[in-house]
Amino acid sequence: MPTESAGPAGAKAVTRAARVRDSSAANQTSASNGSAALGTTELSVHYPNAPKPALDSVSMTVPRGSFYAVLGPNGSGKSTLLRALLGMVPHAGGQAHVFGRPISDWHRRALAREAGVVTQSESLAFPITVRELVAMGRYPYLGALQSETTTDKEAISQAMRMCDIENLAQRFLSTLSGGEVQRTRVARALAQEPNVLLLDEPTASLDVRHEMEILELLRASADRGMTVFLITHHLDLAARFADRLLLLDRGRVAAEGEPREVLQEETLQRVYEWPISVSDDPATGLLRVTPLSTVSGSGQDSDSS
């Protein structure tokens, strides 16, 4: 790999990495002022009939305006943390708060004006259009029989513009590709005009371009002051886009902090139970996390070209 000329894409990535670090520093000062967007103290969740708690005394803080990524193996409690933060599953112990208020004090409508959520998946009972799905994001703002105001229409079209789905407005969801569906669901959450956006693996089924488009959109939103809480399996991309990372392991916090603090080889190997190498990519200056092979002999990807 050429190291001397990273090219425009690489250069862009490096600048972003630098900016990420800047904004992360800024956020830490604001976090110390006590302005956390989301937070938990000793939060535990125990599902009925489950042998072990899904979350075990998790304490974490998402600074306002930061891009916060949550990592961890399958079943480590990432999705449960999202639900518990917003009061969708009963707490067995501890507390969760949103913008300083305990979650139990929030009315669901008021909460939906502050927090937009994109869950892993949903299934439609009936065919509806892209515009109709995005417009549902305005639910917390509208009365039972009230029709959309100019403000609502503007929020809907702006959300659709940001997610680049304006040309799909009248299409039925069932006719869209996986990437278009995900962008529609992100647009619905943006139409809520939230101050914090929580997403559970929104790019899991997307190709590189659509994944990057969504991540860049989230990064840009965070840069404009929105707090982003992203659950993902992509360690590299989390390190590249997020200000802070949380690594969960069987319902407990394995590590929390800036990407380089969290993504340590031995921590990752312990949590994922797999040999993993962490290195700096010389071309882009980004952190590279590479799963190795357990079969002896084959190791890191060989780039001798």
Place this chain on the structure above:
Amino acid sequence: MKPVTWAVLLGFIVVLVFLLSLGLGSVDLTIGEVYAALRGGGDLSDRQIVVDLRAPRAVMAILVGGGLSIAGAVFQALLRNPLAEPYILGISGGAATGAVIALALGLAASFSWALPAAAFAGALFAIVLVLRVAATADGGVDVRVLLLAGVVVGAYFTACMAFVLSISDARTVRTLVLWMMGSLAGSDWRTVGMVTLYTIPASLALVGLARPLNLLAIGEETAGFLGADVERVKRIAYVLASLLAAAGVAATGVIGFVGLIVPHAVRLMVGSDYRVLLPLSFLTGAVLLTVADIVARTALSPAEVPIGVITTLVGVPLFLLLLRRSVGAGTGIGAGTGSGA
């Protein structure tokens, strides 16, 4: 066409079939004679036929057709399945059994509220029972189990009614048979008043819940994240939709599949926005049941075909078609597994 255009058109058709049903029957009257009778003029026997016999029956068709259609559409949102409907869910059977028991015990004769109350109790018993049977460990509902349980519970209630029938005297048997197969023949202004009292407020309240019902149709968890008070909306909607079905059954017996046919047709016209779907379902249901009643009265005149037979003959092929389609292809977003109700 825009929803408003549909509403105006359907409103016009409701009036048209209403007038037709006043004119058609064992004695055919012209529009002029019907009009004169409604104004209080014309022939005395015409007036009796139109005002005392046919008009309450025609109004009943509008109320019951509209109510059953809204109930069906609401159950479909709650259960996230286009096959849900009061008859299929066993609710109509439960309501009819409640009503039949109240009749057989003579309660209905003593207390005017006993019949609708017994029907409502039967309806709630049926829906709670089938929801219990279909409840999954994670708090959801297995809709396939639910539909199966509903049909089986419905069969059980039919047997209950047949049993009451077999121990009743010949005079009550005729009334009871009408309950099992549905008929508008017993409609008078008193029962119309009773059905109006339940149907109109419940329908309006459910139209008021249209927005949260829209959210429920895309999933309970998502609805909660979008700001809906899911449990409260579900409770109210289940009770009101059961009440609508019970009110209809209390007055006219079991009329199946109206709640399946009508919302399906309306979805094809205007899509699935419940703010539009529910009012238009009421109008379309009113048209469907009025037309079905005209057919019931005139097809084999002077004999009468039970109206439930007509709606079932139309409804079952549609049900099978929808069932086949739901087996064929899902309408899922992502790799979703619906959480049910």
